[in-house]
Amino acid sequence: HKPTYKNANFPTDGEGRTYHLGTKEGEVAPRILSVGSVSRALLLSKLLDPPTPGRPLFQRTSSRGFLTITGRYDGEPVSIVSTHMGQPNMDFVVRENRAIVRGQMAIVRLGTCGAVQRPAKLGDLLIAAHGSIAIRRNPDYWTLMDGRESLLRASNSPTRNGTANGTTTTNGNSGAATYGGFSGPKPYMTSLPVPANPQLAALLAAEAAQVVGPDRVVEGLNASADSFYSSQGRTGSDFDDRNEGLLADLVAAHPDLVSLEMETFQLLDLARCSKGSIKAIGMCVALAERYSNAFLEYHKLEELEISGGNAALRALAHVSLDGPSEAEAETLK
Numbered sequence: 402h403k404p405t406y407k408n409a410n411f412p413t414d415g416e417g418r419t420y421h422l423g424t425k426e427g428e429v430a431p432r433i434l435s436v437g438s439v440s441r442a443l444l445l446s447k448l449l450d451p452p453t454p455g456r457p458l459f460q461r462t463s464s465r466g467f468l469t470i471t472g473r474y475d476g477e478p479v480s481i482v483s484t485h486m487g488q489p490n491m492d493f494v495v496r497e498n499r500a501i502v503r504g505q506m507a508i509v510r511l512g513t514c515g516a517v518q519r520p521a522k523l524g525d526l527l528i529a530a531h532g533s534i535a536i537r538r539n540p541d542y543w544t545l546m547d548g549r550e551s552l553l554r555a556s557n558s559p560t561r562n563g564t565a566n567g568t569t570t571t572n573g574n575s576g577a578a579t580y581g582g583f584s585g586p587k588p589y590m591t592s593l594p595v596p597a598n599p600q601l602a603a604l605l606a607a608e609a610a611q612v613v614g615p616d617r618v619v620e621g622l623n624a625s626a627d628s629f630y631s632s633q634g635r636t637g638s639d640f641d642d643r644n645e646g647l648l649a650d651l652v653a654a655h656p657d658l659v660s661l662e663m664e665t666f667q668l669l670d671l672a673r674c675s676k677g678s679i680k681a682i683g684m685c686v687a688l689a690e691r692y693s694n695a696f697l698e699y700h701k702l703e704e705l706e707i708s709g710g711n712a713a714l715r716a717l718a719h720v721s722l723d724g725p726s727e728a729e730a731e732t733l734k
């Protein structure tokens with residue numbers, strides 16, 4: 402049967418289940434491991450304390466395909482949530498879990514990413530200890546460029562030079578692009594960095610180094626893009642993406658940039674805006690080496706997911722959190 406939802410502002414069904422994740426109060430722990438796929442959630446659920454007949458694992462898949470598994474790790478209640486990919490999905494996971502969990506929360510993302518520059522290398526665990534920036538494709542660049550191109554054609558302007566064939570000159574990271582003598586927005590916008598929770602970052606880095614060795618863990622800045630392709634600097638001939646210089650520009654502007662993926666910025670940005678109620682950090686397995694074009698062999702990924710999963714679960718189980726306030730506990734009665 403189909404549930405009915407009340408309140409378009411924040412829809413929940415008659416049982417108090419959220420709209421996309423489909424969980425309700427009591428089903429999700431304040432300590433959440435966010436992973437990118439259902440298969441990774443199932444794999445890492447094997448790391449939880451063994452369920453007993455009296456205390457089975459909680460497991461629920463929503464109509465939108467979000468899987469939530471709740472159990473314990475080192476005796477501490479934790480939930481593993483499959484978040485899928487991209488910033489809007491991370492937005493569902495953070496906001497809908499915040500709505501049904503009481504007290505302070507800790508959220509660790511364990512995902513995959515591209516390694517942008519050395520020392521980050523294939524198979525390393527990259528921790529967003531320096532926070533994350535966002536990279537967004539700016540459609541206004543193309544809208545305004547079309548206008549300028551027809552202007553240029555019409556006037557056959559003598560100022561037209563080598564840049565008018567479509568290449569752009571980019572000045573820094575927040576500046577405008579000059580195009581055929583005109584200036585306008587750049588094709589990609591990058592945000593300022595948003596910090597990670599320092600306590601959780603330090604705990605996770607120590608746990609990760611313990612599991613895989615310090616030479617396989619790199620702490621630095623992450624960038625979350627709104628595409629796997631254009632805004633991550635992947636090039637091709639099907640689309641006019643103007644991203645050939647994107648990776649080089651990013652590295653020049655952010656010497657500590659290590660990882661490029663699609664979710665961590667949303668997690669850290671929401672944690673920053675959570676009025677102190679969410680501690681968050683992101684860690685990812687370097688699946689692609691963007692500077693050499695190497696891609697991790699898939700059979701090696703599972704072992705790294707388990708190593709990263711153990712480190713993330715240990716950090717989650719051991720980070721200090723404020724419990725529900727008396728006022729919150731009161732509303733639970």
Ligand code: DUR
Pocket residue numbers: 437485486487512513514515516629633661662663664688689
């Ligand atoms: N991912 C990237 N870029 C990479 C490697 C992995 O975005 O180069 C992550 C983020 C996203 C998914 O969830 O994997 C896309 O395949």
